Amino acid sequence: MLPFFALFFFLLCCNSLAPVVYSLNAEGSVLLTLKQTLTDPQGSMSNWNSFDENPCSWNGITCKDQTVVSISIPKRKLYGSLPSSLGSLSQLRHINFRNNKLFGNLPPRLFQAQGLQSMVLYGNSLSGSVPTEIQNLRYLQALDLSQNFFNGSLPAGIVQCKRLKTLILSQNNFTGPLPDGFGTGLSSLERLDLSYNHFNGSIPSDLGNLSSLQGTVDLSNNYFSGSIPASLGNLPEKVYIDLTYNNLNGPIPQNGALMNRGPTAFIGNPGLCGPPLKNSCASDTSSANSPSSFPFIPDNYSPQGTGNGSMGSEKNKGLSKGAVVGIVVGDIIGICLLGLLFSFCYSRVCGFNQDLDENDVSKGKKGRKECFCFRKDDSEVLSDNNVEQYDLVPLDSHVNFDLDELLKASAFVLGKSGIGIMYKVVLEDGLALAVRRLGEGGSQRFKEFQTEVEAIGKLRHPNIATLRAYYWSVDEKLLIYDYVPNGSLATAIHGKAGLDTFVPLSWSYRLKIMKGTAKGLLYLHEFSPKKYVHGDLKPSNILLGQNMEPHISDFGVGRLANIAGGSPTLQSNRVAAEKLQGRQKSLSNEVTSNVLGNGYMAPEAMKVVKPSQKWDVYSYGVILLEIITGRSSIVLVGNSEMDLVQWIQLCIEEKKPLLEVLDPYLGEDADREEEIIGVLKIAMACVHSSPEKRPTMRHVLDALDKLTISSD
CATH class of the missing domain: 1.10.510.10 (Transferase(Phosphotransferase) domain 1)
Known part of the structure; x- marks a missing residue:
């Protein structure tokens, strides 16, 4: 019996000294699936293992209240595709895999993480279309898919991402027109880059509603056609609008943010005309006859005198010689009267203050009248040499x-x-x-x-x-x-x-x-x-x-x-x-x-x-x-x-x-x-x-x- 009790005592001691083994939580298991899916040549996920209680100490993982809120592993040559299970991380807010070697499609289930605020995937080899489930991301603020191989049209539901501030889709193979309501729905946009794609159709007129835009709005190197909407001039004046290398045509609107731009913003559109380009529009007459060029004309106006107006056609052909002479004479008399009025004000009113003697000046006396005809504001009367600024x-x-x-x-x-x-x-x-x-x-x-x-x-x-x-x-x-x-x-x-x-x-x-x-x-x-x-x-x-x-x-x-x-x-x-x-x-x-x-x-x-x-x-x-x-x-x-x-x-x-x-x-x-x-x-x-x-x-x-x- 003694050997048995000795063995029992030995096993009991070993059990009491053994460390407590924790099992990895569900979020950690999801992330291990990501690790198993990707090739990691630089060992950026080397400390991801199943012996931890949770993944909050792992490289590239950020937690809040022991829950994963961010995955950020940029520029680590990760090779492989993204697993759909990432969408089960219910509190996930940020994804950043920029400048890796990821390929394949974006899994629709990824967008089940409806709290996502930023998704940065540029500089990879991802392809396919953007899933329609993107409309579920109502809190999304930044989406950067540039420098990939995405194709297809932009899903209409993206306009439901009303908090979106940054949308960068450059250097992909996107096609089709921009979704309806693009400018109205994405009114919070601060940065927009759609360059180097295959977008076509007309530029939506509601882009002019994007009043928060900054920097460059880049629509260059696409297949946008039709005329440039004049509403683009409603964008902030500091915004640079790059429309180069599209299929746009017609006159360039001269208003707001579209004014005073050099030709570099419009080159590569053979159909565009008017300033700042050297090629003038084909027919000044046709452009002048466009509805937007006309001032408002009352309904009862008739250029030939055949409408409801009281004047006949002969009188409307032009002013008579006598009328022209009368107008000229009237103008001359008016100018003379203004000159006499100015002389009177200066000599009778303004000149009054010059009669003060030196004693009056030294005593601080002023004239009884002021030069009220053309006097300046008090702030303008002070010379630069007398100005003092004693406050921040x-x-x-x-x-x-x-x-x-x-x-x-x-x-x-x-x-x-x-x-x-x-x-x-x-x-x-x-x-x-x-x-x-x-x-x-x-x-x-x-x-x-x-x-x-x-x-x-x-x-x-x-x-x-x-x-x-x-x-x-x-x-x-x-x-x-x-x-x-x-x-x-x-x-x-x-x-x-x-x-x-x-x-x-x-x-x-x-x-x-x-x-x-x-x-x-x-x-x-x-x-x-x-x-x-x-x-x-x-x-x-x-x-x-x-x-x-x-x-x-x-x-x-x-x-x-x-x-x-x-x-x-x-x-x-x-x-x-x-x-x-x-x-x-x-x-x-x-x-x-x-x-x-x-x-x-x-x-x-x-x-x-x-x-x-x-x-x-x-x-x-x-x-x-x-x-x-x-x-x-x-x-x-x-x-x-x-x-x-x-x-x-x-x-x-x-x-x-x-x-x-x-x-x-x-x-x-x-x-x-x-x-x-x-x-x-x-x-x-x-x-x-x-x-x-x-x-x-x-x-x-x-x-x-x-x-x-x-x-x-």
Whole structure:
């Protein structure tokens, strides 16, 4: 019996020491089905296993209250199809499988997850039509199916997704017309891209109802036909409407958002006519006779006098000679009377105030009458030199702080330049701002300053630093921006003196910065109210946000500094460039630091006073070269200096291998060689010595978008 009790005791002890084994919940089992369906060469799902109680700790999975709400596994070369069982995740809100190698159809059961808010699947090989069950996704806000092989028409039920803000379907094989009620049903849309498909039929007139749209509405490279609806002019004026390469015809409406657009928005439609295209409409008469061209005409009007009007046909043929003479004489008499009235007002009324003697003036007395005929408003009577502005002026409705809060806040110097000192200011509530102080004294052209600063304050783009408010006084001028936390691109590439730690940028981040900067410049060049030129683009004024997204800063600051009494930035840059040019010719042995930031100016800037958009393109090209090589815009070669563009050209001539040109920190990204070479080609096109041969920023951005891996 003793051996039996010993064995029983041993088994009892082992059982008490054994760990508790949990079984994986139902959601985890669904996700394991996904793992079994896909090939995962990079091991992104390596910690997905059945021994866990739930999947909330797994890579790419986000939970709320122990329930799966997000699956995000982008850019991991996942290969396979999506299982329909994913639709059983009842609380699923976000799906992101962008830039993988998924194929097959979208399973209709996937749309049983009716709480989905975003579905991002671009950059795969998915095909088939979009299931009609998409109409169940009443909370859907973002749908990006671009760069796949989807076909068929867009399901009519998509207009039931009334919360949809982003719809990107570009580079697929969609066909057919857009669903009825597209513009009415999707009134929350902020971004719309249908380019590079086979959509046909007419452009729905209710697209003009999409009042929340931003950026570019891209309908290009499709088969849309018929005329351009005039209602598209109702879209926000800052929206760029790209209708290129369709089958549209007829005159281009000249209203609202369709006005003042260059021909690039309409090319590739041989049937279109009228401005801004050079080909005029075939018959002015026919266009003039269209119903929309006529003003309102009362029913009882008869051009031949045969209607209900009292005048006969002979009298309606034109005015008699005597009537014309009478009208002319009447006009002359009227002008003379107005002149006499003006003289009377000035001499009898306005002139009265000039009779005051100096004693009256010194005592503060005023005339008994005022010049009421043509007097100006009191605010206009003040000259610019007398204007004082002693309060903070907000430039949008989101500014909820005042001058007192700003002056009491903690301030830290971020940097100094020829156009003032930049501070980081932290308010009591924790809000961080960037404040540029333009300096004291100087020219007091307040109205000119006000006009410029308010125009800059209207610019709104994710890749442009946002000017929130300003302050003007005789002794102080301040510009208040959103604070951008991750420093400048210059520091991100080269590090900062005195800092021991330096985390180099990966190629993916560099590509993201390139594209974001290109988008910001494109906005300034084409979508801003005056089609601006930055004129001083360089890495030190490209700031990096929380997620390393770029924000172009210092736009218009040189101009404001000039008005406020500072030194002209453009002129100082030109002088520095002249010094640099002379130094290169003499092959001086010295390295002068004060010219290192001026290798971004286009060659023609030495001769032409007025900046052009092609200046910005050149500067952008130099920045691309700097991002690729990790070198500054001025390169020390032996005992001499040359600008980065010349150095790259020399490397190309000498056929140096890419690794000798590449930033050493990009060694781990050597497998991205095709992309790097692609960017290098774009950069060399941007820095072409002839401005006419440089691409526009739109073409630059299109070229970057064609690179295989997106940085967005």
